[in-house]
Structures are given as structure tokens and as C-alpha cells.
Amino acid sequence: MAKKTNKASSKSDLEKYINKRLFDTIPLGIAVIDPDYNLVYANKTFEQLFGSWENRKCYHVYKNREDMCSRCESAMTLKDGLPRANEEAGYDKNGRHIHYLQHAAPIVDDNGNFLYVIHIFTNITEATQIRDEHQVLFDQVPCNILLIDRNFHIVKANKRLTDWLGDLEGKYCFESLKGLKHKCSECTARQTFADGRTHTGYHVWKSPAGKTLHLHVITIPLKRADGSFDLVMEMAVDVTQTLKLQDGLKFAHRFLETVISTSMDGIFAVNEKGRVTIFNPAARKFFNVKDNQVISREELAGILPQGFLAQVSGEPGHAYLPETEVKTIDGETFPVRLVGNKLKRSDDSLLGMAFSVQDLREIKQLEKEKLEAERLAAVGHTVAGLSHGVKNLITALEGGMYMLNSGLSKGNIERIQKGLEMLMRNIERISIFVKTFLSFSKGREIKAKICDPAEIAKEVVDLYEVKADELGIALTNEKLGDVLPAPIDYESMHECLTNLVGNAIDACQVSNGGSCYVAVRTFEKNGIITYEVSDNGCGMDYEVKKKVFTTFFTTKGLGGSGLGLLMTKKIVQEHGGKIELESKPGKGTTFRIRFPRSRLPKVIEKG
Amino acid sequence: MNAKKKILIIDDEQDVLAYFEAVFQDSGYDTVLAGNGFEGFELAKLEKPDLITLDITMPEQSGLKTYYQFKKHPVLKKIPVIIITATDESYKNFLNELNGFSTPEVFLSKPIDPEELLKVVADIFSDNNIKK
Numbered sequence: 001m002a003k004k005t006n007k008a009s010s011k012s013d014l015e016k017y018i019n020k021r022l023f024d025t026i027p028l029g030i031a032v033i034d035p036d037y038n039l040v041y042a043n044k045t046f047e048q049l050f051g052s053w054e055n056r057k058c059y060h061v062y063k064n065r066e067d068m069c070s071r072c073e074s075a076m077t078l079k080d081g082l083p084r085a086n087e088e089a090g091y092d093k094n095g096r097h098i099h100y101l102q103h104a105a106p107i108v109d110d111n112g113n114f115l116y117v118i119h120i121f122t123n124i125t126e127a128t129q130i131r132d133e134h135q136v137l138f139d140q141v142p143c144n145i146l147l148i149d150r151n152f153h154i155v156k157a158n159k160r161l162t163d164w165l166g167d168l169e170g171k172y173c174f175e176s177l178k179g180l181k182h183k184c185s186e187c188t189a190r191q192t193f194a195d196g197r198t199h200t201g202y203h204v205w206k207s208p209a210g211k212t213l214h215l216h217v218i219t220i221p222l223k224r225a226d227g228s229f230d231l232v233m234e235m236a237v238d239v240t241q242t243l244k245l246q247d248g249l250k251f252a253h254r255f256l257e258t259v260i261s262t263s264m265d266g267i268f269a270v271n272e273k274g275r276v277t278i279f280n281p282a283a284r285k286f287f288n289v290k291d292n293q294v295i296s297r298e299e300l301a302g303i304l305p306q307g308f309l310a311q312v313s314g315e316p317g318h319a320y321l322p323e324t325e326v327k328t329i330d331g332e333t334f335p336v337r338l339v340g341n342k343l344k345r346s347d348d349s350l351l352g353m354a355f356s357v358q359d360l361r362e363i364k365q366l367e368k369e370k371l372e373a374e375r376l377a378a379v380g381h382t383v384a385g386l387s388h389g390v391k392n393l394i395t396a397l398e399g400g401m402y403m404l405n406s407g408l409s410k411g412n413i414e415r416i417q418k419g420l421e422m423l424m425r426n427i428e429r430i431s432i433f434v435k436t437f438l439s440f441s442k443g444r445e446i447k448a449k450i451c452d453p454a455e456i457a458k459e460v461v462d463l464y465e466v467k468a469d470e471l472g473i474a475l476t477n478e479k480l481g482d483v484l485p486a487p488i489d490y491e492s493m494h495e496c497l498t499n500l501v502g503n504a505i506d507a508c509q510v511s512n513g514g515s516c517y518v519a520v521r522t523f524e525k526n527g528i529i530t531y532e533v534s535d536n537g538c539g540m541d542y543e544v545k546k547k548v549f550t551t552f553f554t555t556k557g558l559g560g561s562g563l564g565l566l567m568t569k570k571i572v573q574e575h576g577g578k579i580e581l582e583s584k585p586g587k588g589t590t591f592r593i594r595f596p597r598s599r600l601p602k603v604i605e606k607g
Numbered sequence: 608m609n610a611k612k613k614i615l616i617i618d619d620e621q622d623v624l625a626y627f628e629a630v631f632q633d634s635g636y637d638t639v640l641a642g643n644g645f646e647g648f649e650l651a652k653l654e655k656p657d658l659i660t661l662d663i664t665m666p667e668q669s670g671l672k673t674y675y676q677f678k679k680h681p682v683l684k685k686i687p688v689i690i691i692t693a694t695d696e697s698y699k700n701f702l703n704e705l706n707g708f709s710t711p712e713v714f715l716s717k718p719i720d721p722e723e724l725l726k727v728v729a730d731i732f733s734d735n736n737i738k739k
Contacts, residue, residue, distance in 0.1 A: 395622075403629055
């Protein structure tokens, strides 16, 4: 009995709850409107969502409108008494945009009239937002996505894919993506359907336009809560460009490797930690390093010129030594041309250093041989011309003899006198000639010492100062910029400049009056030391210019041996230099002798 | 009776001029001397020599250039020329650069044998006489 009573009382409690409390505790907003759309009733949940409602119209509360909605579902329900459900958008109590499901049902009185409409709200704002975000993600993610069913029909494809291939829904994936009539022999989707796991693979797709795409593909089962599934999501990332780059990179790498390993120049490199990562066969040969021998950073620093590594790793990160000396791994010195470059990443951080080295041993030898050949050629030239000078001398001697003999037989004292003078003069010439020629042909080894090139010019100019002064010639000496000391045979260079300055002064004497000058200049540019001797004397015409450096040519009659410029040329050549000549008759002459530092002789003794 | 023949000697060596002058004068020729080609050409126009001896290697103006001047001149081009120079080499070069001008009558190489020089000169004059 008591049980019954309890049951009855609990039932009445339940009814009481449903009637009085449920209305407010249910997590759905509920409101009632009259036929004039006035809100006449609403629960707590509704209030929490839309705020105050009393004495307000439904459209005003839900949608923040001043007048009725153009299409009102409730109006229709009031007419036909049918319940309706819609997805609607409106504003919450704080004016924020919300999405909600609205169920509308009529409240019918005993006579069957529709007196009110009840609205039940479900807030779906968050779900809608998530759904929209997913759609954007699905369509815009930079990869192709499609859903496939167990028959390999495409159920859905993202915008990226449909933009490219058009509508794909319901088509076979193998047909629309690869242009095949049958399933693929290797299929990641099939694997996923078989074992329910994620699979990856590499696919080649063909567009209808015939374009080939290379793709990295992932297939994922779209599982339900119970683990069953009928759809597979396939995500395909286009790697065509990446593959192309990879191929290009591989080729570039192989090309570089071939170039480095077959290069005649030594090539080596260190990484950012200073470890030697490249040391090509040519470099191994130069430095006498065995094929499998690893070079440490310390060993590398030891074979290169002192401080070279620091120079390359510092600023500006580039060092070029056109001629320097390095050591083999066993300490033997040899001449090379050396280039070092710092390698930087795009953010300027250190990537390493690369070096290129050219063995100059052979070139040096050839250069030496060439210099010797040039010297011998000059001597040869001289010997060929020797007969010319000698014959002229003999003719003059014979002339003297003839005068002497015929004078004697005719008793002509004047002629005897003249003959004797001719003989004596030409014997004197022979003696000068022989002296000069000897000094020219003996091929004295030049002895280079480190000396100041400008100092030699100064001494030569000092030597002629008095003579120039007497003749009224303005003799000047100028050093332009810095000229560093260089290995030069002092006496030879002195003689060389003495010849040129002497010639210039002679040229001034022959010229037709006016103020004369002889200017000596010394300067250095791009590693080339240059002496320049200019005058505004008589100058030379084409015929003379052609002959000045050939043997025994003189315009000075008995005053010149004809060997001066030949001697000058020889000295210049022995210093690895070149002699140039600019001259205009009546305007003057400029002799320019140029010595590239790299070709200057080696120092025999220091000091 | 022919008048004395006149010979123009062109050489840059004073001693050679003196030598040839003595040789020619001893054999009864008149001589005119020029120390360079330019002077020689001017003298030739003035003196109208019967023969010219010409050195090739001279500083101011080479024998070749002087030879051109003679051969271009309407009157002087007829005067026979003996080239006297030190080397065969320079005579070869001379011939290579004649550019169509007629070759000189005789070439003699230094040192000179006076007998030979006189014989060559005599031959030229007698040839010319026969032609006349």
C-alpha cells in the first residue's frame, strides 16, 4: 500500500515537475507568440539566448527587425496548422550573429482554432561555424582531396580538384584521374579499404589536356564511431615541381662533381666547421696528397700561404693571389695562382670556403725559356747585323789605307795626313764598338736586388743635370704615386735609363730651336712598373722608328755605336719587360718601358 | 773629246765619301759629295751628274727613298745608279721594295775593291756611249 502511495505521490511529483519546472530547465529555448506575433510566453533558456522578450514582437527579438519578415513560417503555421522546422539566422541578446534551428508548432484550442504558435530553438551557431570552416579548409587547402566509395566512385571532390577537372561526382577515380578503363594495379585506396589503415603512395595523374602530374597520395578511412567505414578520403599533393627541381639538382650536382674531379686546376673546399669536404684529384697531385688521405684544417692552413684562410674567411670574403707559393703536404714549395672565396647562405651565415689553385711550375719554366729565347734572339739579331757594322768599318779603314798609299806614291802630304786621320779615327771606332759589343754579347747574368725603382731614375737624371743645364734643356724627374721596391739589377737598369735619357738629350740638340725638355716619369699601375722618358726633340719618322732597335743603327754618324737602344732592349727583356716607342718627326719622342712585377727576376741576394 | 764625267757619291760616312772621292778623282772623274739622300737629290738636280753611287743604310733618309726620288724625276731617272752597301741582305730588301721601278745598274758590296769599282763605272760609261 505504502508502495502504491509512494508511487502515486512520486508520479504526482513528476507531473508537478513536468508542469512547473521542465519548461525552464529544458536546454532548448521555447517561446509562444500570438497571431499578432507578440511574444506571450518564453522559458529561461530562451531568455538566456535572446534576452528580454515581454511586450515585444518575435521578429524584433529574434532578428532585430522593426517589421515583419518577408517570408514568415509562423504565419503559414497559423493558417494551415502544420508544424515547421527551419534553419534561421538572427541576433542574440548581445547583438551577436547566431544560427539556430526553429521548430514552429500550432497550439490548438478545443474548437480546433490555432490560437498560438510555439517556437522551439536549438542554437547551432558553433556547429555552423565549424562546418563552414571545414568546407573552406576542404576546398582551399593546397592539395587535391576526394572521397571514394568501395566501388571507386568519387563521392565528393574539393574545389581545387573540380576547378581543374570539372564535376567528378559519381565518376570512377581511375577513369577521371588517370584516364584508365580499369582499376589501377597498385591502389592505395584499395589498400585502405582492405585493412582500414592509412596508406601513402606515389601516383601519376593525366589531365584531359594531356598534362602529367606527379602526386604524393595519402588515403585515410573515414570511420564511423563503431569503426566501420565505406568511404576513403584521398589527399594528393602535387610534387611535379619538386621532382623537377630534384632532377635539376641531381644533374647540377653530377655536373659539378664531374667538373671538379676532372679539372686541371686544384679545387678544394671546407665547410662551416672548417672540415675539408672537397679535395679534387688535381689538388691531390699538386700537394702530393694520397687518394684516401684526409686533410685536417691545420694541414690545410700549413700548405697555404700564411694568413690566407683568415683572409678568405674575413671580409670581403675573397682573396686572389696571382702569384704566390704554397707547400706540398711534405713541405716542398712551389709557385701557384690561388683564389679563395667565402661561401655564404642567403641569410649571410657562413656555409664554408672554396679554393682554386693553378700550378705555375710549368708556366714559370716556359716563361723562363721564353725570356732566354728572347735574349738569344736579340743576340742573334746582333750577330747578323755585326757584319754590317764591320764592313762599314773595314771600308773606312781601306779608305784610309788608299789615301795613305796613294798619298805616299804621289808625294801628296795632305792626302797622307788625311789617310792617317781616317785610320786613327776608325781604329778608335773599332775599339768603342768592340767594347760595347762585348758587354752586350757576354750575356752577363743579371743580379736582381730589391731596390727602389724611382731612385734609379733619380740618379740617372742627376747624372745628366749639368749637361742638360749647359745645353739649356729642361730635365725633370717625377714619381707619380707609390712605387714599391722591386727586384731589379741596379747597374743594368741604370745603364738602360742612361741610354734613353742620353738619346732624348741628343734628340733635343738636333731639334730646330725652341725650348726643349726631357721628362722622366716613374709610376706603377696594376702591378706594372713603368718608366717613361719623353722629349720634344727632333722625333723620328717611320723609317727610323722601324730600325731603332735593330743592330748598329745610328743617326749620330761617328758619335754613336748603334748599340745603345739594342742594349736597352736587352736589359728590358732580361727584366721581363717590354719597350714601347711613340715618336713624331719634329714633335718629339716618348720611350716607355714597362715591367710587370710578376715577370721581374728572382732576387739573387737580399739587401 | 768627251768632257770629264761627273759622279755623285751619296753616303752617310764621311770617310767613305773621302775614300771614293780620292779613287774617282785619281782616275780623272769629277765628283760631287752628299752626306745624305736629301742632299744628294738636291745636288743631282743642280749638278746633273753622269752617274750616282748610293748607300742604302743611312739615318735621315734611306737609300731606297732617295732612289724612288731619282726614278720619279723626269730627267734624273735616266742617270745610272750603283748601289753600294754593306750587306747583301739589305740589297735584297731593297730589290723587294722597288715597287716596279727599274732595278739599279749595279750592286756592289762593301768593302769595296777600288779596281772593281772603276771597271764597273767605265763599263757603264762605255755602254752608254755605244747606245748613243
